[in-house]
Amino acid sequence: MSNSDDERFMKEAIDLARKGMHNNSGGPFGAIVVMNGEIVGRGFNRVTSTIDPTAHAEIVAIRDACHFLNRGDLSGCTLYTSCEPCPMCLGAIYWSRPDRVVYACTQNDAASVGFDDEFIYREIGQSPEDRKILMENKLRKEGYDMMKEWLEKEDRIPY
Amino acid sequence: MSNSDDERFMKEAIDLARKGMHNNSGGPFGAIVVMNGEIVGRGFNRVTSTIDPTAHAEIVAIRDACHFLNRGDLSGCTLYTSCEPCPMCLGAIYWSRPDRVVYACTQNDAASVGFDDEFIYREIGQSPEDRKILMENKLRKEGYDMMKEWLEKEDRIPY
16 A cells, blocks of 8 residues: 555545534544455444444444454454554454554644543553452352353354 | 353353354354343354354354444353454454453463364554564554544544
8 A cells, every 4th residue: 555545545534524524423533454455344433412422433434344244353454543442443453454554643732632542541550350440250150051152053154 | 240240241142152153153152242231243153154254153143233223333242252352352342342351262272173263362462563464553643644634524423
């Protein structure tokens, strides 16, 4: 991917962010997924308009690209996002495995306009019992007995 | 919440996981959201059936609860999940802010049946330039100029 292609696609992601924000869809965030020089997925933040705290631009764009490509794996793709991904979106990136991520604003830029995810980054690095949201372990054996049925399921689809 | 209530709700989450897996919805994961002793959201993994790598049980349950409660904030709620959340789901938990998370299987239990997210935990702790998925910063100024429009937008809805 040439630098001018990268800039062209990033401008598209930034335009999408601006459009979503001014349409009152949600915060100022946009993302696109590109494969072989073609846009295969688009997303802008829809958190407030759809009352969905998971509807970040990257999540929406990844879902859109997987739907369009009819596969859950984005290898061969680049994700362009107007802002450095939060931990939730980073997780989604690792599950969907694009080859590359290009971002414009940094985590600090986002924090300076009111979107601070540093706390979440820190919390994810803690073990469950040390996190600020109380996390408790119960019925582990019952859970694990259920989970082992997965390995016995002959028609399971691994992912 | 009494211990017997916790066990009852966790059994519901495990049953949901089992049902989803045997219906070929996706992997063996289920989650419910409870507020004031009532189930307000449900989810099981739908990754393979909906071709959506973000459709983890917790994400589905959080979206379902927010839709039902008509708010993006789950304070006052407990999330019961059949397995310790992955980084993506943890991110979603921090954005939606339930008071408490109860999980049955651990990260290691999940890894032993083929669902290993340790790599993702490690990657999130790295700075962008050190991650295995290539992450590059481009057009930061253009992105930040757009983002600052958020602060000037008088009808913005913070979240």
